Amino acid sequence: MFQKHDIDLVHAPLQGFYDFYSVNILSKYLKEIDGPVVLHVHGFRDGFTALAARKLSGKKDVKVIMTRHKVRRAVDSWPLRIIYRNLDALIFVSRAARDRFMSTWHNRLVPIKADRIHVIHNSLNIPEALYTPPSSNRPLTAMFHGPLKPGKGLEILIDAMTMLKGKRIRLRIVGSGTPDFVDRLRRRAISRGVMEMIDWHKHTDDPLPFINDCDFGVLPSVDEEAFGLANIEYMSVGRPQISSSNGAQPEYLTDGWEGILIPPANPSFLAESIIKLASDPELRIKMGKRAFQTFTERLSWQHFILPLTQIYLS
Secondary structure (H helix, E strand, O other), X not given: OOHHHOOOOOOOOOOXXXXXXXXXXXXXXXXXXXXXXXXEEXXXXXXXXXXXXXXXXXXXXXXXXXXXXXXXXXXXXXXXXXXXXXXXXXEEOOHHHHHHHHOOXXXXXXXXXXXXXXXXXXXXXXXXXXXXXXXXXXXXXXXEEOOOOOOOOHHHHHHHHHHHOOOOEEEEEEXXXXXXXXHHHHHHHHHOOOHXXXXXXXXXXXXXXXXXXXXXXXXXXXXXXXXXXXXXXXXXXXXXXXXXXXXXXXXOOOEOOOEEEEOOOOHHHXXXXXXXXXXXXXXXXXXXXXXXXXXXXXXXXXXXXXXXXXXXXX
C-alpha cells in the first residue's frame, strides 16, 4: 500500500522502551527530512520511541500523535506521565475509550492538556458507500465476521443457535483463528447439534461481498469494544445488526433504530433477537436503511479524515 503511493518504508524493530536501536534509526531519518513531520503511533511503547527520536534528532517541527484503541484505564507511572505530557495529541476511537482512560485520575490533576485530547470515531475508506437491498434468492442468513478468538462471543452465538432449530435460519461465520480455538468452536457446534446450520468461511480482507449477501449481522462480543469496525461495515451497505452494548457500540448504534443492542453473554436474549429480525423482513429493511443513513451522515470517511487532518495541521 505504501509503495503504491510512493511512500518510502523505514524498517525498525520497534521493540519498546529499551529499544534504542529503533530510536537511533528514526532520529537519523528525521534529520534527513526537510520540513515538518507527523509521527502517528498506536501504542505508548511506540510513542516513547517517537518522542525519544524527536528529542535525539533535535528537530523542532516534529509532532507525535497517538491513537488509543482500547477501553482501559491509564497507567499512572512517572515514565508514562512523561509520555502523556509530551504527546502533541492523544486520539481516542470512542468516548468509552476516552472516559475509561481518564477515569484513572478521577478528580486529580490529569497529566495531559485538555486541548490535546480528541475523540474521532473510526471509519471505512469506501470510494462510494451504496445501500444494497438483501437478496431473496437464498436462505435467510445471519452473519458474524471478525477474528475467531475468545471474547468475541462466538461460544454464546453457537449456544443461541440451539434455540433456533427448525427456524430455517443459517449462520455464516467469516474469520480465522488459532486451530485449537476454531476446533473448540466446531466441536461445540457439533455437540449442540447445530453444525449443519452454520457455514464457515476463512478470513477475507474484504468482507463486504459476504455482508452484501446476508440479511443482518450478529456481533455478540463479550469483551468491551473500543470501536467495532465490523459494526460499521454492516451499516455501510445497509444491513441491520444485533450487537452487544458493553463498549462503544451505543455511540453509533441506537437500540431499535439501526439494529438491536443486547447484553453480553446471554444466549437466550441473543436467540430472541435473532428470531425477531429473522421473522420481520419489513423491520430488517427499515433498520438497514437507517443504519446506512447513520453511516453516511456520521461515520463516513470524511467524518474521520477531516478532523484527523486538522489535528495534523493545527
